[in-house]
Amino acid sequence: MPAEMRLFVDKHVRYIQSLDTREDELEYWLTEHLRLSGLYWGLTALHLLRHPHALPRQEILEFVISCLHENGGFGAAPGHDAHMLYTVSAVQILATLDAFDELEERLPGVRQKIGHYMANLQDPQTGTFLGDEWGEHDTRFLYGALNALSLMGFLHLVNVDKAVDYIQSCANFDGGYGTGPGAESHSGQVFTCVGALTIAGRLDLVNQEKLGAWLSERQLKNGGLNGRPEKKEDVCYSWWVMSSLAMLKKLHWIDGEKLTAFILKCQDPELGGLADRPGDMVDVFHTVFGIAGLSLLQYPGLAEVDPV
Amino acid sequence: MASHGVSRTAAATERSEEARRKELQQIAAYKDLTDLVNAKISERQYTLEVLGLSTKLLNENPEYYTIWNHRRRILGALLSPQLSDTAPHKDPNELVQDDLQLTFTLLRKFPKCYWIWNHRDWLLRTAESVPGASNARTLWAGELQLIGKMLHADSRNFHAWSYRRFVVAQIERLAPPTTEASSQSLVESEFEYTTKMIKTNLSNFSAWHSRSKILPRLLKERTATAASRRALLASELSLICSAINTDPFDQSIWYYHQYLMSTISPACPAHNRLVLDLSNGERQEHYEHEMEYIREILDDETDCKWIYEALLYLASAYLEVEGGTQAFSTRDMRGWLDQLKRLDPLRKGRWEDLGSTLNV
Numbered sequence: 001m002p003a004e005m006r007l008f009v010d011k012h013v014r015y016i017q018s019l020d021t022r023e024d025e026l027e028y029w030l031t032e033h034l035r036l037s038g039l040y041w042g043l044t045a046l047h048l049l050r051h052p053h054a055l056p057r058q059e060i061l062e063f064v065i066s067c068l069h070e071n072g073g074f075g076a077a078p079g080h081d082a083h084m085l086y087t088v089s090a091v092q093i094l095a096t097l098d099a100f101d102e103l104e105e106r107l108p109g110v111r112q113k114i115g116h117y118m119a120n121l122q123d124p125q126t127g128t129f130l131g132d133e134w135g136e137h138d139t140r141f142l143y144g145a146l147n148a149l150s151l152m153g154f155l156h157l158v159n160v161d162k163a164v165d166y167i168q169s170c171a172n173f174d175g176g177y178g179t180g181p182g183a184e185s186h187s188g189q190v191f192t193c194v195g196a197l198t199i200a201g202r203l204d205l206v207n208q209e210k211l212g213a214w215l216s217e218r219q220l221k222n223g224g225l226n227g228r229p230e231k232k233e234d235v236c237y238s239w240w241v242m243s244s245l246a247m248l249k250k251l252h253w254i255d256g257e258k259l260t261a262f263i264l265k266c267q268d269p270e271l272g273g274l275a276d277r278p279g280d281m282v283d284v285f286h287t288v289f290g291i292a293g294l295s296l297l298q299y300p301g302l303a304e305v306d307p308v
Numbered sequence: 309m310a311s312h313g314v315s316r317t318a319a320a321t322e323r324s325e326e327a328r329r330k331e332l333q334q335i336a337a338y339k340d341l342t343d344l345v346n347a348k349i350s351e352r353q354y355t356l357e358v359l360g361l362s363t364k365l366l367n368e369n370p371e372y373y374t375i376w377n378h379r380r381r382i383l384g385a386l387l388s389p390q391l392s393d394t395a396p397h398k399d400p401n402e403l404v405q406d407d408l409q410l411t412f413t414l415l416r417k418f419p420k421c422y423w424i425w426n427h428r429d430w431l432l433r434t435a436e437s438v439p440g441a442s443n444a445r446t447l448w449a450g451e452l453q454l455i456g457k458m459l460h461a462d463s464r465n466f467h468a469w470s471y472r473r474f475v476v477a478q479i480e481r482l483a484p485p486t487t488e489a490s491s492q493s494l495v496e497s498e499f500e501y502t503t504k505m506i507k508t509n510l511s512n513f514s515a516w517h518s519r520s521k522i523l524p525r526l527l528k529e530r531t532a533t534a535a536s537r538r539a540l541l542a543s544e545l546s547l548i549c550s551a552i553n554t555d556p557f558d559q560s561i562w563y564y565h566q567y568l569m570s571t572i573s574p575a576c577p578a579h580n581r582l583v584l585d586l587s588n589g590e591r592q593e594h595y596e597h598e599m600e601y602i603r604e605i606l607d608d609e610t611d612c613k614w615i616y617e618a619l620l621y622l623a624s625a626y627l628e629v630e631g632g633t634q635a636f637s638t639r640d641m642r643g644w645l646d647q648l649k650r651l652d653p654l655r656k657g658r659w660e661d662l663g664s665t666l667n668v
């Protein structure tokens with residue numbers, strides 16, 4: 001394989017392993033409010049890189065449990081308030097580690113509690129989901145809830161039809177979706193809405209030709225993908241756009257080779273990790289979404305990723 | 309943990325011993341502050357002093373969502389009428405103004421931070437029911453100025469656009485009930501706002517998008533007649549056609565053109581239509597007229613893929629409603645498709661699928 005097409009697997013694994021040893025950097029403390037999601041991103045990247053055991057399983061499990069609240073929700077780190085985003089990350093980690101039974105053994109009744117925490121955040125009037133008791137709503141939470149509840153086998157706790165109606169009210173003429181009714185189409189929100197409709201088995205409601213066309217126009221000449229018309233490319237959109245195209249079975253509507261080359265250029269060849277653009281500082285968020293994009297592009301040696 | 313646009317070389321410079329020591333001091337100070345705030349909150353010390361500490365912390369780290377929650381816990385207590393007389397307190401109006409100022413300053417620095425937008429939204433909703441706070445409608449109306457400033461700094465900030473729609477809805481909700489429905493609505497002024505934004509920058513897709521959402525409501529509230537609906541469609545088409553002529557390489561413009569075309573399709577749901585009783589003959593005329601106009605631009609711009617894409621879209625829409633003479637041939641369509649394949653190889657797979665769908 002030509003040098004510029006190489007994925008530095010070992011370096012990325014070491015980069016992810018190093019993330020929890022940075023307590024002497026201020027940035028480590030300033031990002032504590034993302035810790036649990038960061039852990040999920042790191043763990044997922046390691047699975048895709050086929051190094052699933054590179055982080056210690058038991059320590060992860062202990063950390064996840066230390067973020068659990070009495071009400072069944074999870075905060076981003078111990079002492080942080082419960083929120084949908086981190087509850088979803090916790091459930092995704094537990095599913096990846098296949099640890100639900102173990103958790104239930106230690107804390108009987110906890111699965112039900114987690115399920116009900118998320119289900120209770122559904123707004124009975126509109127069908128969408130709130131982030132927490134303070135009332136913010138966003139299609140990100142709706143997707144997260146359906147995803148986590150379906151991983152736990154608890155979809156029946158919520159009104160899926162009502163959630164589907166809400167997603168439809170966020171649809172735009174270009175086939176895409178925004179953060180709420182009336183909001184402009186955005187790749188991240190397209191992913192959450194198409195993902196939620198896939199989980200609900202209602203992809204028939206998507207204007208697939210129009211949305212596929214809109215998504216394919218996210219690819220720029222340099223091979224990278226942007227999030228909205230007339231914006232710059234960014235590695236994280238490799239995932240939002242590509243997984244949506246995969247759910248619509250239109251991955252071939254963009255140039256996979258060029259995108260692969262773009263993602264690989266965003267690696268830090270010395271210390272591992274991927275950045276938003278070539279030459280920028282890496283972080284675990286862009287690392288996992290870049291690698292997940294490569295997996296959808298069938299880059300050799302990576303584990304297969306589920307687009308939902 | 310998710311950084312954007314920070315260059316690696318700038319970040320990677322080796323830290324000197326001095327810098328390391330300084331960073332460790334900063335960490336210790338930051339952790340002391342977070343520990344202090346969290347400890348006082350767990351003791352339910354919902355006081356002005358802790359409010360001040362949370363201000364300090366949020367200025368250092370506005371993404372720390374739990375601290376925003378703490379702040380709302382404190383404000384909830386301080387704004388409550390049951391506050392004991394002995395505790396030091398502040399006028400509710402002043403408390404609200406302080407938080408409006410704090411979130412404004414932070415939004416200027418972190419315009420994409422969800423938690424700051426959220427807090428502002430919570431604050432204004434809460435202020436509505438606080439006795440002694442400014443008139444709710446005045447507070448919400450003041451938000452339009454903030455959004456104007458935010459959109460001036462970044463005319464595509466989708467937080468600001470979403471917040472604008474939300475604020476407009478609140479102002480409309482709080483209009484005095486005695487006034488006529490038409491004077492409660494801001495739909496006309498919002499329509500003008502998109503015109504202004506588009507005139508400043510034709511490439512502002514957020515403004516075009518917003519316009520697409522406003523039009524159906526605008527017509528409804530004007531109780532527009534069939535004739536005035538047709539007139540509006542015609543004037544929107546002429547606006548977008550002159551924009552296309554100005555810059556045929558700008559995709560924002562083409563999306564709005566697609567939007568207008570989608571409203572005249574027989575498949576368009578009734579609530580999204582601009583003209584409610586369009587006949588197939590009129591549709592056909594529209595398609596023919598647009599094709600003719602776009603083919604004229606082709607004389608000067610043979611390398612613009614959007615032109616060929618629009619022509620193919622119009623041709624297939626035309627074929628769906630076609631009743632009489634054909635304004636183009638299958639050979640034309642094949643030619644346009646070949647141009648798309650030539651000019652836009654990134655999306656080769658899409659153009660091939662389109663060829664089989666259109667059967668050319």
Ligand SMILES: [Zn+2]
Nearest residue numbers: 234235236276
């Ligand atoms: Zn990004």
